[in-house]
Amino acid sequence: MSDTDGPHLAALAALLADPTRSTMCLALLDGRAWTLSELARHARVSAPTASEHLNRLVEGGLFTEVRQGRHRYVRLAGSETAYLVETMAGHTVPERRPVRSLAQSARRRALARARTCYDHLAGALGVNVTRAMSERGLLGQETGFALTGAGLDWFADLGIDLPTGGRRPLARPCLDWTERRPHLAGVAGAALLSHALDAGWCVRIGGGRALRVTDRGARDLADLLGLGTSAGAETSAP
C-alpha cells in the first residue's frame, strides 16, 4: 500500500476540502441528525447546492442518511468519522479572528465553557472533568491514556455500564479546539456525557452543541470530582 494510496487519501481529503462541506461536517459533530434544509441554511447555500454536497459526503462514506417522508436526515457515519473530523479540526491554526457581533461573542463563550464533541464532553467543562479524573487517579495520562482500576470502579459506582469488546477504545484523548488540551473520548467519554444528560448534570442550550451545567450537576461534580462550581465556566488560565 501507501505507494498507490496517494489518490485515495486525496479523495478523502477532497471531501473536507470545501468550506461548505467542512462546515456541514463540523455541524454534525453535535452527534445528531440534521435535515438537508437545516444544513443548507447553516452553511448559507441553496438547497440544490446542499443536495450535491450531501450526495458526495454520503457517497464518500462520511455521512449516513435516513429518508423519512419528504425529509432527508444525515448524520456522521460513526464515531470514527467524528474522530477524523475532530483530529483535522484540532490541527487548524487558531487565528485571531475578530468577533463581529455581541451575539456571536456570547455564543462563542458559551461553546468554550461547555459543549458536546460528537458524543462526549468538551470545552472547559470537558477538559476540567478530564483533569480532575486524572488527579483523582481515575485516569492515567502519564504513560498513555487509559482508565485505571479506580476509574473502572468509579464508573461502576455511578451505575454507568461501559460496554467492552467492540473495536472502539474504552478511553481515548481528543484534543479540545478551544482549550488545546485533551479531554476524555471513546466509550467512557460517550457514557459519561450520556449519564450527564440523563442525570440532569447539564442540559443543551439552543439547538446546537452548547451545554449549561445545572445546579444539580455542579453539586454532583463537586462531590464526585471536587470540581469547583465554575468548572464549566472558568477559562483555562493557569
Add this chain to the structure above:
Amino acid sequence: MSDTDGPHLAALAALLADPTRSTMCLALLDGRAWTLSELARHARVSAPTASEHLNRLVEGGLFTEVRQGRHRYVRLAGSETAYLVETMAGHTVPERRPVRSLAQSARRRALARARTCYDHLAGALGVNVTRAMSERGLLGQETGFALTGAGLDWFADLGIDLPTGGRRPLARPCLDWTERRPHLAGVAGAALLSHALDAGWCVRIGGGRALRVTDRGARDLADLLGLGTSAGAETSAP
C-alpha cells in the same frame, strides 16, 4: 469557534486533497528529508509543479524546509503532522487494487511485513511487537492505551531512555494501514524504532520505508517478547 472554522478546516484539507500532494505527504511518512527533485520523480510530476506544491505545503505548515546549496530539503513538520496524515490514511477504504507487476507485488509484500511509519515500527512486525507487549503485560490496551509499570521497566532494562515532560504522549495507538490493527506510536514507539535500528534488529532496505529483520533482531525479539522468527514475515491471519 467551530461555527466559523469551516473555511479553516477546508483549507487544511485542501492541502491533502490533491493526489500529487498527498503522495508527497505519504512519502515523507518515512520521517526523512527529501529533495524537491526526489519528490517530483516519486510523484511523477515536473520540477515546476513540485515546486508549487511544496510552496503550499510549507506555507500551510505541514512541511518544514531546509535549503542547502542548490538543494531544497523538506520533511514533515513534526510528529503531530505525521499523526494527522496517518489518521487520514487509516480512514481510506482499502480497495482491491490489482497488482500490476511482479516488482510492485514484491515491494508491497516487503512493506506489509515490516516498515517504518514516520518514526515508529509498522506493518506485521509493528503489530506483532505491539501485541506481544500487550500479552506480556508491558502495554495495557484494555482500558485505553498506555505503558504499564512493567513496560517502563522493560524499556529501562533495555537501556532505552524515554524522555517525558513534552506534549507528546508516551504511548499512542496508530492504526496500521495494512494490518488494520493498532501498533505502538508516541514517544515509546519512536524510542523503540530508534533502538531497533541502533541495535541492529532491523535495517532499511531500498531507499524507502521497508525494513528487514536481521538474524540478530529475530533472536533478540524472540528472547525479549517471545516473537516467532517469522514475526515480521507472517501475515496477520488469525
Add this chain to the structure above:
DNA sequence: GTGACGTTTCGGCGCACACCGAAGTGGGCG
C-alpha cells in the same frame, strides 16, 4: 571563466467543480 544541474518564475492551457435559478418529483395534509 564555462558548463552542468537543481530550483524557481512566468505564461498559458484545460478541466473540475461550486454555485445558482428554474423546473420537476413526490410525500404529507387539508
Add this chain to the structure above:
DNA sequence: CGCCCACTTCGGTGTGCGCCGAAACGTCAC
C-alpha cells in the same frame, strides 16, 4: 383532489488550480 413544501435534476456560468514548457536564477565543479 389540490396545495404546500422538502428535495432533486438540469443547464449554464465563473473560477480556481493543477499541469507543463520555456526561460531565468543560483550554486557547485572544473
